Amino acid sequence: MALPRARLFCFPYAGANAMVFRTWSAHLPPDVELVAAQLPGRGPRIREAPMTSMSPLVEALGQALAPSPIPFAMFGHSMGGLVAFALCHWLRARGFRAPMHLFISGRRAAQFSDSRPPTGELTDAHILSCIRGYGGTPASILAEPGLMKLLLPVFRADFEVLLSYRHVPAEPLDVPLTALGGTKDDTVQPAELEGWREQTKGPFALRILEGDHFFLHSAEAALLRVVGQAFEGI
Numbered sequence: 001m002a003l004p005r006a007r008l009f010c011f012p013y014a015g016a017n018a019m020v021f022r023t024w025s026a027h028l029p030p031d032v033e034l035v036a037a038q039l040p041g042r043g044p045r046i047r048e049a050p051m052t053s054m055s056p057l058v059e060a061l062g063q064a065l066a067p068s069p070i071p072f073a074m075f076g077h078s079m080g081g082l083v084a085f086a087l088c089h090w091l092r093a094r095g096f097r098a099p100m101h102l103f104i105s106g107r108r109a110a111q112f113s114d115s116r117p118p119t120g121e122l123t124d125a126h127i128l129s130c131i132r133g134y135g136g137t138p139a140s141i142l143a144e145p146g147l148m149k150l151l152l153p154v155f156r157a158d159f160e161v162l163l164s165y166r167h168v169p170a171e172p173l174d175v176p177l178t179a180l181g182g183t184k185d186d187t188v189q190p191a192e193l194e195g196w197r198e199q200t201k202g203p204f205a206l207r208i209l210e211g212d213h214f215f216l217h218s219a220e221a222a223l224l225r226v227v228g229q230a231f232e233g234i
Helices: 054-065 079-093 124-134 145-164 190-199 220-231
Strands: 006-011 032-036 072-077 101-105 177-182 204-209
Touching (some): 006 079, 054 079, 072 079, 079 101, 079 145, 124 145, 177 190, 177 220
Parallel strands (some): 006 032, 006 072, 177 204
16 A cells, blocks of 8 residues: 555644544545544543653654654644644654644644643542633533543543643754634734744744634634645645
8 A cells, every 4th residue: 555645643632532633634635644643541542541741642652653754744733732842852852754844723832831721639620610711612511421521531631741741942943833823712822822933943834713712623624725735745
């Protein structure tokens, strides 16, 4: 079986699994393969203990991804954007191929502290409050005890991953970087998205699309037109 021309590695937001990217392949060139990260504790890996720290999570993803035999881009939304950024530094430190493009969506630049940190004791009530604050999780799911019993440990683990991250100033990446935001996303300000410019020596672009924090779903077609441009001419 022939290798695809390129791959797009996608990293989901907190509490989500690979299925949030299930419709994306239809918007990509047919010879670009979409590979969505399925983290432990969700989907078919639900019986595995979720990871609770950024470093081992990035290490595991890096071992699975590298070395890539073909060109690839990375996309991460919210927590996934921070994971993708940390993974780029992991790849560079080990001399592996860098992504041809890095897309960071709905996440303030790494050098900024989180304006909505999931601080304090990660009780069920606190986690539910955080989930409601971000929106995106239907009220019908939040009101279903059986579903929340499955989801809360995943959110708790992902919040612990975010709390474990410590930004260490380093040489900017030599990777084209596009930051994406939503017009109605009150969790990330345009200036915080613009801050990603400092994290790369490559070309930088800032794109604002219609929608709230979960604009990657409501503006999916527009977002993937932006992402698809990275694969032109390779």
